[in-house]
Structure formats: structure tokens, C-alpha cells
Amino acid sequence: MGIRTGQDYINGLKSRPREVWLEGRRVTDLLNEPNFRQPIQEIAKLYDMQHDPEYKEKITDICEETGERVSNAFLVPKSFDDLMRRRNLYEAWAEATFGLMGRSPDFLNVTVTSMASNYKFFERYNSKWAENIVNYHKYIRDNDLFLTHALINPQNDRSKAAHEQKDTFTHLGAVEETSEGIVVRGAKMLATLAPITDEVIIYPFPGFRKGDERYTLSFAIPIDTPGLRIVCREPMQSGKRPVFDHPLASRFEEMDAVLIFNDVLVPWNRVFVHNNLEAGNTVYAQTGLSQNTHQNGVRGLVKLRFAQQVASRVADAIGVDGFLNVQTQLGELAQSVETIRALLRTAENEYAINEQGEAVPSFTSLETIRGILPKAYPRAIEVIQTIGAGGLLLSPTGFDVEHPELREDINRYYGGRESVEAYDRIRLFKLAWDLSGEAFGQRLVQYERYYSGDPVRKLGMFYNKYKQENQFTMVDRALQLDKSENLSMN
Numbered sequence: 001m002g003i004r005t006g007q008d009y010i011n012g013l014k015s016r017p018r019e020v021w022l023e024g025r026r027v028t029d030l031l032n033e034p035n036f037r038q039p040i041q042e043i044a045k046l047y048d049m050q051h052d053p054e055y056k057e058k059i060t061d062i063c064e065e066t067g068e069r070v071s072n073a074f075l076v077p078k079s080f081d082d083l084m085r086r087r088n089l090y091e092a093w094a095e096a097t098f099g100l101m102g103r104s105p106d107f108l109n110v111t112v113t114s115m116a117s118n119y120k121f122f123e124r125y126n127s128k129w130a131e132n133i134v135n136y137h138k139y140i141r142d143n144d145l146f147l148t149h150a151l152i153n154p155q156n157d158r159s160k161a162a163h164e165q166k167d168t169f170t171h172l173g174a175v176e177e178t179s180e181g182i183v184v185r186g187a188k189m190l191a192t193l194a195p196i197t198d199e200v201i202i203y204p205f206p207g208f209r210k211g212d213e214r215y216t217l218s219f220a221i222p223i224d225t226p227g228l229r230i231v232c233r234e235p236m237q238s239g240k241r242p243v244f245d246h247p248l249a250s251r252f253e254e255m256d257a258v259l260i261f262n263d264v265l266v267p268w269n270r271v272f273v274h275n276n277l278e279a280g281n282t283v284y285a286q287t288g289l290s291q292n293t294h295q296n297g298v299r300g301l302v303k304l305r306f307a308q309q310v311a312s313r314v315a316d317a318i319g320v321d322g323f324l325n326v327q328t329q330l331g332e333l334a335q336s337v338e339t340i341r342a343l344l345r346t347a348e349n350e351y352a353i354n355e356q357g358e359a360v361p362s363f364t365s366l367e368t369i370r371g372i373l374p375k376a377y378p379r380a381i382e383v384i385q386t387i388g389a390g391g392l393l394l395s396p397t398g399f400d401v402e403h404p405e406l407r408e409d410i411n412r413y414y415g416g417r418e419s420v421e422a423y424d425r426i427r428l429f430k431l432a433w434d435l436s437g438e439a440f441g442q443r444l445v446q447y448e449r450y451y452s453g454d455p456v457r458k459l460g461m462f463y464n465k466y467k468q469e470n471q472f473t474m475v476d477r478a479l480q481l482d483k484s485e486n487l488s489m490n
């Protein structure tokens with residue numbers, strides 16, 4: 001099949017009714033559900049871009065194995081140029097959503113590509129797992145599927161291991177093996193966009209202890225598999241709030257969900273890791289899963305740049321960007337953007353070819369982006385709030401703007417600095433408030449903090465690796481100086 005269109009994606013959703021729970025009710029008509037209607041359209045637009053002459057050659061390529069055109073996310077990069085082709089895709093899709101939809105299909109497509117290209121990891125433990133991941137990659141590539149993922153156990157008691165929780169199956173675990181596959185039970189979080197995807201992949205973060213064997217699971221199944229329940233968080237927009245008042249929230253909300261597996265059968269050919277502590281603890285680091293940090297970096301840069309531009313436009317619209325205190329805040333944001341941009345360039349230019357022949361961007365630079373963004377993005381939001389100040393809260397609604405009795409007052413009192421009309425200023429400030437004040441905007445901040453794990457532990461892991469790879473020999477050299485110069489202690 002190769003690349004899908006938006007309509008193909010929508011037809012796929014229609015053909016696979018899944019168990020989605022939203023605000024205490026079961027969603028029966030996904031496509032017409034107000035909360036999902038527009039996000040589905042936004043994802044469909046991304047698929048359509050694959051057929052758009054402006055993007056087609058940039059974001060898709062011919063697959064050597066099948067001769068069909070596929071997304072660049074499914075192709076294993078072998079060189080710098082291949083990495084750039086991947087970046088083109090990340091960038092084009094991130095810009096289409098202003099970086100606000102972090103879990104666009106490229107994110108997990110590239111993750112599975114990386115797992116499959118590192119099939120030797122799986123082979124070390126079980127040749128069937130290796131075969132399964134390679135076949136699964138081909139399947140999602142050839143059908144251009146959209147995946148969600150859930151790595152994290154529910155937040156019940158973090159001081160205890162999975163097997164020490166109150167209930168054996170609070171955390172997702174294997175119940176039994178049958179001739180057809182493994183029956184799994186329990187919950188995983190936090191599957192972003194799950195209600196509107198095609199498949200879910202489970203893979204573990206490190207941290208398993210002895211006794212946790214049954215929880216060391218990696219597998220993928222269709223999102224409509226019987227027994228799989230998707231429980232959505234409270235929506236951040238009703239789906240009915242006017243686009244004029246909520247230009248971002250009404251379009252780009254990514255629903256997050258807890259996945260509950262009620263004795264779900266995972267067929268053997270979809271099992272990638274099972275019942276193995278060592279594999280469970282190392283699969284994340286050793287199968288190039290961090291390849292998706294390249295997508296994160298590119299997408300994060302687009303989002304940060306968007307926030308920086310919103311801050312600058314807000315300051316300009318009300319004539320405050322001549323003040324030094326405002327300029328220092330805007331300059332700080334511009335420098336954050338440039339820092340991430342430079343790190344991204346370094347990550348790409350300092351790529352390495354791994355044992356499988358795959359071009360891998362520099363882990364150090366990408367992880368540094370990962371460390372900086374959770375601070376830089378919330379700061380950008382704080383700057384928008386600080387510069388927009390009270391004005392962010394005072395925008396009239398679209399209904400007010402259109403009311404003939406109010407029009408004159410609105411035009412008189414809501415304009416910005418000279419030549420900034422009231423209508424334009426109101427629209428800009430509404431956009432800024434969606435990004436910085438609404439629950440939608442606060443989720444985007446939380447996303448930047450946590451989207452790829454706990455930043456605290458990630459930084460610890462980063463430092464351990466950095467220490468291993470860097471011997472800090474300058475210090476030894478400095479300590480040798482007095483010896484070589486034969487200085488006495490006196």
C-alpha cells in the first residue's frame with residue numbers, strides 16, 4: 001500500500017471500532033465526537049502532505065525492498081543525507097502543527113524502525129522476538145500505520161517494585177501463556193492520542209527488579225483488540241468552543257489516556273520481549289529507541305520557536321518591546337531557540353554509524369536538548385504571560401467582536417500600538433492565551449517536562465554515561481604540572 005492519504009487514515013479509524021471512554025461514557029462515533037473531530041483532521045492533513053507535490057519528495061521516498069513510496073520515518077538512515085531526509089519529515093510535520101502535536105505518527109514510526117534495525121538485540125535473547133520486530137516494522141511501514149505507546153506503570157506506589165504493588169496486576173503483566181500467545185492484564189499510562197491511532201506498542205523503561213519478570217513486556221497490538229480499554233483524561237476543550245476564541249486548543253489537543261488491559265491476548269508473533277529482566281531493563285537503551293529523540297529535538301525546536309515568536313509579537317503589538325526589561329526576556333528566548341538549533345545541528349553533524357550500519361545522531365547533543373527544553377519551554381511560556389500581562393485575560397469573545405452594539409467600543413479600546421487594529425490584537429492575544437494560560441497550554445508545558453520520562457532520572461543517566469565516556473583527563477594533566485616542573489612544596 002505505501003503512503004496513506006488523510007482519507008485512508010480516516011477510513012482506517014472507521015473500520016476499527018475501539019473501546020474509548022470519555023467523561024463517563026463510551027464513545028461510539030469517534031469521527032463525530034467533538035473532542036476528536038478536529039485532531040483527527042489535523043492528523044489527516046499530515047498524511048495528505050505525503051501526497052502534496054510540495055512535500056512528497058521531501059518527506060517520503062521509495063522503499064528499496066518493496067518499490068513503494070513510504071514515509072521517511074520507515075527508512076533506516078545510512079548516511080548524513082538520510083538523516084536530513086528524516087529531519088525534513090519531522091520539520092514539515094512539526095511546522096504543520098506548530099510543534100504542538102508531539103506524538104504525530106513519525107514519532108513511533110521512527111521508533112519501530114530503530115527497534116527493527118537493531119533486531120540483533122532481540123536475537124540475543126530469542127530469535128523469534130527478532131523476527132517479530134522486523135516483520136512488525138514491515139507491516140506498519142507497508143500499511144503506513146499510526147501508533148501510540150505506553151511505557152509507564154500507573155502512579156500507585158513508586159516506592160515499590162511492580163511485583164510489590166497491592167494487586168499483582170496493577171502494573172501490566174503476563175497472566176498466562178497459551179498456544180496462541182500471552183494473556184496480559186493491568187494498566188499502562190500515558191498513551192497520548194491513543195483514541196485516534198491504529199495500533200499500540202508497549203515497551204519498558206529500565207528499573208525492573210528481581211520478581212518483576214512478568215512485567216518485562218514489549219509487544220504491539222491493534223488498538224481495537226478485544227479487552228483493551230482506553231480511558232481518556234478530562235478534555236481540555238469541549239470541542240465546541242469557537243475556533244476564534246481558541247485557535248490552538250480547538251485544533252491541536254492531543255488526548256492522553258490510560259490503557260487498561262482486561263486479559264488481552266497478545267499473539268506470539270507480536271511479542272518482542274517477555275519474561276526477561278535483562279532484556280526488559282536494556283531494550284530502551286540498546287535498540288536505538290533514542291532515535292526518536294531526534295524527532296523530539298526537531299519538534300521541540302519548532303514549538304519553542306513558535307512560543308518565542310508569539311512572545312515577540314505580543315510585545316510588539318502593545319508597544320512594549322522597546323523597554324530594556326522586555327528586550328532582555330525576548331533576547332533570552334531567542335538565545336534559547338538558537339541554543340537548541342545549534343545542538344540539533346551538532347547532533348546531526350556528529351552522527352555515528354552503529355554496528356547495524358544505521359546513522360545515529362549524537363546522543364550527547366540530543367540528550368542535552370532533552371535536558372534544556374523542560375526549562376526553556378516553561379520559561380518561554382512565563383515570558384508570554386509576563387509580557388502579555390493583564391491583556392491576556394481581557395480579550396472579548398468572538399461573539400462580542402461580532403455584535404454591532406459593541407463594535408465601536410471594541411475598535412476603540414482593544415487596539416494595540418499605532419496601526420495594530422483591535423481585531424488583529426484580539427486574535428493574537430487569544431492565540432497567546434491558548435498557548436500560555438488555558439489548560440491546553442499548561443498540558444503543553446507538562447508535556448515538555450515529561451514526554452520522554454522523568455527529567456531528573458534522565459539527567460542522572462545522562463551524567464553516568466557522560467562520565468563513562470569522558471575521562472576528565474585535563475584534571476590529571478593539571479595535577480601533573482607541578483611534578484613536571486619539579487616544584488617544591490615550599
Ligand SMILES: Cc1cc2nc3c(=O)[nH]c(=O)nc-3n(C[C@H](O)[C@H](O)[C@H](O)COP(=O)(O)OP(=O)(O)OC[C@H]3O[C@@H](n4cnc5c(N)ncnc54)[C@H](O)[C@@H]3O)c2cc1C
Pocket residue numbers: 103149150151152155158189190191192193256443446447450451452453454455456457
Ligand atoms: C502530556 C504528557 C504526555 C505523555 N505521553 C506519553 C505517551 O504517549 N506514552 C508514554 O508512555 N508516556 C507518556 N507520558 C508519560 C511520561 O512518560 C511520564 O510522565 C514520565 O515518564 C514520568 O513518569 P511519571 O509521570 O509516572 O512520574 P513519576 O515517575 O511518578 O515521578 C513523580 C515524581 O517523583 C520523582 N521520582 C519518582 N521516582 C523516582 C526515583 N526512582 N528516583 C528519583 N525520583 C523519583 C520524579 O522525579 C517526579 O518528580 C506523557 C506525559 C505527559 C505529561
